[in-house]
Amino acid sequence: MLTIWGRATSSNVQAVMWTIAELGLAHRRHDLGLAFGGLDTPEYRAMNPNGLVPTVRDGDGAPMWESAAVVRYLAARYGDDGFWPRDPAARVQLDMWAEWIKTTFAPHFGGRVFWPLMGRPAGGPEAFAAAVAGLKPLAKMLSERIGRGPYLAGETLSFADMIIGAQLYRYYTLDFDRADTPELDAYYRRLCERPAYREHAMVSYDSLRIST
Ligand SMILES: N[C@@H](CCC(=O)N[C@@H](CS)C(=O)NCC(=O)O)C(=O)O
Structure with missing residues (x-):
């Protein structure tokens, strides 16, 4: 199960969520950022010291941030050779x-x-x-x-x-x-x-x- 922290109105969250949906991965997303707040708590900063969204965890794995890096991770881990060319x-x-x-x-x-x-x-x-x-x-x-x-x-x-x-x-x-x-x-x-x-x-x- 993937957990995503970030509001749906963020284009960086959108890249991650679209990838998750194309790959058909189980997930839950929590709204954070702008009016939702929640980026300045010690718990969130411990996951993402930038205090930005998105932050993503795959199961009990270490938190990941930088949306493009997360997209690459998801593609490499769950995508086929078309979605993430191994060459x-x-x-x-x-x-x-x-x-x-x-x-x-x-x-x-x-x-x-x-x-x-x-x-x-x-x-x-x-x-x-x-x-x-x-x-x-x-x-x-x-x-x-x-x-x-x-x-x-x-x-x-x-x-x-x-x-x-x-x-x-x-x-x-x-x-x-x-x-x-x-x-x-x-x-x-x-x-x-x-x-x-x-x-x-x-x-x-x-x-x-x-x-x-
Ligand atoms: N390079 C980062 C940029 C992250 C970023 O700037 N996120 C914005 C939303 S797109 C943010 O957290 N803004 C503060 C907020 O939403 O409160 C990424 O691609 O993940």
């Missing part, structure tokens, strides 16, 4: 894009586009316009890599789709000027057809909006 040379071709979305796309999109649109500006209108313009080449890069898909690895859904796809619900449902990326658009539409994605990644972010 390092095949896996790195997916993993480099998973890493890229966490370290390049997500900080840009999250910090400079998503949160400003939620009412937490990271500069004035010019900074926002520059952020939107700067996101376009990143989205185009990803779109070209996905190509005809249907998934990053081709025919098979993999751990990398979990880490990438968890960013896309927000990307596609916010109102801003997106790049022209037909392949990425089609990829997102395919993810939306998956029940596990709909349940765990397409989660309203309305509660994150700061009202002024």
Whole structure:
């Protein structure tokens, strides 16, 4: 049994929960973070010294944090060779894009586009316009890599789709000027057809909006 601590509105929790659902793993999730609180207790900090979500335990195993590391653990432990290629040379071709979305796309999109649109500006209108313009080449890069898909690895859904796809619900449902990326658009539409994605990644972010 997996135990997950973290609110369903966190995109990092969503990547983990979507993975768990795709792999069909038994689990229970506890809401923690933001309005739920609970991140500053000594018990929680002993599991996750960052005081962030998600934190995950697999049975009596040691606590794990960093959502992408948790997705990789779940994929390696419970996924088949399609979901987690055992061949390092095949896996790195997916993993480099998973890493890229966490370290390049997500900080840009999250910090400079998503949160400003939620009412937490990271500069004035010019900074926002520059952020939107700067996101376009990143989205185009990803779109070209996905190509005809249907998934990053081709025919098979993999751990990398979990880490990438968890960013896309927000990307596609916010109102801003997106790049022209037909392949990425089609990829997102395919993810939306998956029940596990709909349940765990397409989660309203309305509660994150700061009202002024
Ligand atoms: N790199 C970490 C980031 C964790 C993180 O920033 N979590 C956010 C939610 S997405 C958080 O805990 N925010 C505080 C809160 O929810 O109260 C990961 O991928 O797990």
